[in-house]
Amino acid sequence: MNKHTTQPTSPGPTDERALWVMLxxxxxxxxxxxAFRTTTAILAQGLTAEFGLSAQSLGAFAGLFGLSFGVAQLLMGVGLDLYGLRRTVLTAFPLAIAGSALSALAPGYAGLMAGQLLIGMGCSPAFLACTLFIARHFPADRFAFISGVAMGVGGLGLLFTGTPLAWLVQHGGWRTGYAVLAGLSALSWLLIYLRVHEPPLRAAPAAQETWGQALRGFAELLLLPHTWGILLLGMSGYAAFLSLRGLWLAPLLMDRFHLTLVDSGNVALALSLIALFAPGLSGRLDPGTAKRRPWIANASLLMAALFVALALLRQHTGASVALILLMGLLSGYGVLQYADVRASYPPALTGRALSAFTMAMFLGVALMQWFTGIVATWAAQRGTDPHTAVMLAIAGWLALASMGFRWLPESPLVAAKNP
Known part of the structure; x- marks a missing residue:
């Protein structure tokens, strides 16, 4: 994997413009x-009405994206190194197009699950390809900032699954939403095919690893003690935000406060607009390697506290919406986790470390969405508010992960930079 992780020198103006076009x-x-990972919150009512899904089934459906995305991440991480970003993305993304088309035509729950499986696999190299492109072709001291900008631009997909998708679903049904996503995905594939051509690396490549050597490299990564704290929090922070935004947001607003689907979509749109700029803001506020880990741990604990507050504000619509928007602003701290991963490993391990972290993020999404579906069903069976139980469960998960991240060993590379 180290053939792609050597840092280039700073590109000139013309080179940088070309790099930005490709990025x-x-x-x-x-x-x-x-967009795909956050559709369930808006589609939940339509799917439940047509197929009679329970909260547990809905959670399993939403979580399958993260599960297939996370499992495929291992293979995609190796593929990105062995075959390049362009070939890997162009090969995988048609699965997402096929999955969204299958979902639009699904006759039942099994068809929906099959479509979700394909979508997760097809999308699995999408962000990792962007992250590795930044790591390979932009200066190291701009990694956190450019990654934050990239996460913000990628957040445009969240805007679609706010008011626009809610309007489409209300007027054309949930199948129309998937059909439109299939068309947009085909256009994205064509854009990548026409525009992305990886520039040559400015260092002599090392001998290319085989699949077996690369997979052993992932196993060796898990033997490093500091990897576990990184992966533990990696499975929690983004999973908490995406479980709210991608699964429970509209059901909570509609069931607890009796908002319409479009009103809930408006809240989702506002949350997405904030999340669009939050990573870039966090990237600019990055305190540097020595202070970054305490910032990450404290931000995660604060997010847990906000989930507790959301669980308890059962009669206050305005305050609940304000809390949700504040969560969107705070969610930008995730970009600092990527910067922490990059700083925690030597260049030869950067690619596989970022891949392992991304895999952990989406396995965490799958587990949390599946788990909160079980929690909601359990609470409803006992006559308690399922949304309160879900928010408290997410808060507890985040708090435990934050403490684990703080207590488990940190990377020797990071420790060496602490005063």
């Missing part, structure tokens, strides 16, 4: 990935 093309795929 933006790759980000179109990431934006569609963001």
């Amino acid at each position: 933006l093309a790759l980000l179109s795929g990431f934006a569609l990935s963001q």
Whole structure:
């Protein structure tokens, strides 16, 4: 994997413009990935009405994207190194197009699950390709900032699954939403095909690894003690935000406060607009390697506290919406986790470390969405508010992960930079 991780020197103005064009093309795929992973919150009512889904089934459906995305991440991470970003993305993304088309035509729950499986696999290299492109072709000291900008641009996909998708679903049904996503995904694939051509690396490549060597490299990564704290929080922070935005947001607003689907979509749109700029803001506020880990741990604990507050504000619509929007602003701290991963490993391990972290993020999404579906069903069976139980469960998960991240060993590379 180290053949792609050597840092180039700073590119000139013309080179940098070309790099940004290619990055933006790759980000179109990431934006569609963001849209796919947050559709369930808006589609939940229609899916439940047509197929009679329970909260547990809905959670399993939403979580399958993260599960297939996370499992495929291992293979995609190796593929990105062995075959390049362009070939890997162009090979995988048609699965997302096929999955969304299948979902639009699904005759039942099994068809929906099959479509979700394909979508997760097809989207799996989308953001990792962007992250590795930044790591390979932009200066190291701009990584956090450019990654934050990239996450913000990719957040445009979240805007679609706010008011626009809610309007489409209200007027054309949930199948129309999937059909439109299939068309947009095809356009993204074409854009990447036409625009992305990886520039040559400015260092002599090392001998290319085989699949077996690369997979052993992932196993070796897990033997490093500091990897576990990174992966533990990686499975929690983004999973908490995406479980709210991608699964429970509209059901909570509609069931607890009796908002319409379009009103809920408006809240989702506002949350997405904030999340669009939050990563870039966090990237600019990055305190540097020595202070970054305490910032990450404290931000995660604060997010847990906000989930507790949301659980308890059962009669206050305005305050609940304000809390949700504040969560969107705070969610930008995730970009600092990527910067922490990059700083925690030597260049030869950067690619596989970022891949392992991304895989952990989406496995965490799958587990949390599946788990909160079980929690909601359990609470409803006992006559308690399922949304309160779900928000408290997410808060507890985040708090435990934050403490684990703080207590488990940190990377020797990071520790060496602490005063």
